Amino acid sequence: xxxxxxxxxxxxxxxxxxxxxxxxxxxxxEVLVKMTASGVCRSxxxxxxxxxxxxLPTILGHEAAGRVESVGPGVTRVAxxxxxxxxxxxxxxxxxxxxxxRPHLCAGLGxxxxxxxxxxxxxxxxxxxxxxxxRTASFAEYAVIHESSAVRIGPETSLxxxxxxxxxxxxxxGAVLNTAAVRPxxxxxxxxxxxxxxxxxxxxxxxxxxRIIAVDISQEKLEFAERFGATDTIDxxxxxxxxxxxxxxGGGVDYAFEVLGSGETxxxxxxxxxxxxxxxxxxxxxxxxxxxIDAYLLAAQEKTLKGCFYGxxxxxxxxxxxxxxxxxxxxxxxSLVTRRYPLAEINEAYAALDRGDVGRGLIVF
Ligand code: APR
Ligand code: ZN
Ligand code: ZN
Numbered sequence: 001x002x003x004x005x006x007x008x009x010x011x012x013x014x015x016x017x018x019x020x021x022x023x024x025x026x027x028x029x030e031v032l033v034k035m036t037a038s039g040v041c042r043s044x045x046x047x048x049x050x051x052x053x054x055x056l057p058t059i060l061g062h063e064a065a066g067r068v069e070s071v072g073p074g075v076t077r078v079a080x081x082x083x084x085x086x087x088x089x090x091x092x093x094x095x096x097x098x099x100x101x102r103p104h105l106c107a108g109l110g111x112x113x114x115x116x117x118x119x120x121x122x123x124x125x126x127x128x129x130x131x132x133x134x135r136t137a138s139f140a141e142y143a144v145i146h147e148s149s150a151v152r153i154g155p156e157t158s159l160x161x162x163x164x165x166x167x168x169x170x171x172x173x174g175a176v177l178n179t180a181a182v183r184p185x186x187x188x189x190x191x192x193x194x195x196x197x198x199x200x201x202x203x204x205x206x207x208x209x210x211r212i213i214a215v216d217i218s219q220e221k222l223e224f225a226e227r228f229g230a231t232d233t234i235d236x237x238x239x240x241x242x243x244x245x246x247x248x249x250g251g252g253v254d255y256a257f258e259v260l261g262s263g264e265t266x267x268x269x270x271x272x273x274x275x276x277x278x279x280x281x282x283x284x285x286x287x288x289x290x291x292x293i294d295a296y297l298l299a300a301q302e303k304t305l306k307g308c309f310y311g312x313x314x315x316x317x318x319x320x321x322x323x324x325x326x327x328x329x330x331x332x333x334x335s336l337v338t339r340r341y342p343l344a345e346i347n348e349a350y351a352a353l354d355r356g357d358v359g360r361g362l363i364v365f
Pocket of ligand 1: 040041042043044046171191192193194195196197215216217218221236259260261265282283284285353356
């Protein structure tokens with residue numbers, strides 16, 4: 001057992017407490033990672049605000065990279081010293097989803113929310129359990145994760161920026177390349193240009209989209225989106241999104257991505273696609289939120305409404321590839337990060353996200 005600094009959330013809508021907690025050694029099939037950096041994402045904010053229930057107290061954080069410190073019994077895929085990106089969707093490798101190439105939907109690992117596969121809890125404070133949010137709990141100096149959650153990457157990489165591959169890059173770029181399989185020359189709209197939305201935009205640029213229409217309610221975010229490949233921008237406070245997209249494209253886009261997580265914007269995405277087009281819900285809404293869509297048009301215009309979880313990622317294939325694409329200058333990780341914070345300033349980092357500050361914040365250890 002080791003003692004380490006972590007950010008602990010005791011109750012919704014209260015600040016996280018930076019304090020010393022205890023972490024057990026990795027068990028069978030588990031890996032201990034020393035954290036390099038962990039990104040500031042809206043998914044954690046959903047929990048902070050109580051929009052998603054997660055057992056408390058908990059350590060948040062789910063987009064991170066670091067180095068393997070030690071491994072538990074039976075671990076063969078990684079060794080101490082290996083650089084890894086953390087995946088918040090561990091997978092068994094044997095269930096129907098895993099075997100059919102969809103490990104992001106794996107149903108083969110048990111354990112309730114807030115625990116590691118098998119129901120294990122390795123975090124505690126003075127003998128009382130602390131839950132592992134998203135099976136990663138990366139807002140801590142160290143984390144114990146399932147072996148399949150430790151995605152080994154090349155040695156020559158910037159681990160700090162690679163933290164973003166743990167969520168926004170894999171989700172955003174994967175939504176384009178895997179979930180939607182955007183064809184070169186297609187037209188794309190992206191509703192919500194935060195950390196994940198910017199990666200949908202640069203994924204669409206990489207996929208060869210001819211037009212990428214960025215939609216947001218912040219002029220600053222729209223200007224930032226242009227750096228990642230947006231060809232047109234719509235300020236949803238000033239313009240009516242759907243008619244504007246229809247006008248720009250002569251009837252609607254081929255693909256519209258919702259990257260905020262609200263029923264209203266899922267509907268906007270559905271209405272913004274042309275006949276035969278596809279709307280993809282990437283944002284994760286608050287639990288209990290519904291999207292109203294026109295059931296007649298769904299059939300009559302043969303539209304597709306598709307969900308996207310974690311960029312439909314095959315993490316051990318996709319994550320190293322996204323890093324290679326970044327190294328080749330085809331994806332931009334550098335510009336995504338606009339602010340770096342020590343762990344002690346994590347509450348300020350989430351206040352900045354909530355305020356709508358531009359780009360991604362990164363907690364650097
Ligand atoms: N129309 C368009 N854009 C909007 C609207 C709206 N009505 N309301 C908010 N936005 C914009 C915000 O200005 C912001 O730029 O949506 C963006 C959301 O980005 P972030 O808050 O940075 O969220 P992000 O971390 O990118 O996550 C987006 O993906 O992983 C999930 O849980 C996560 O649901 C969340 C989503
Ligand atoms: Zn599985
Ligand atoms: Zn995230």
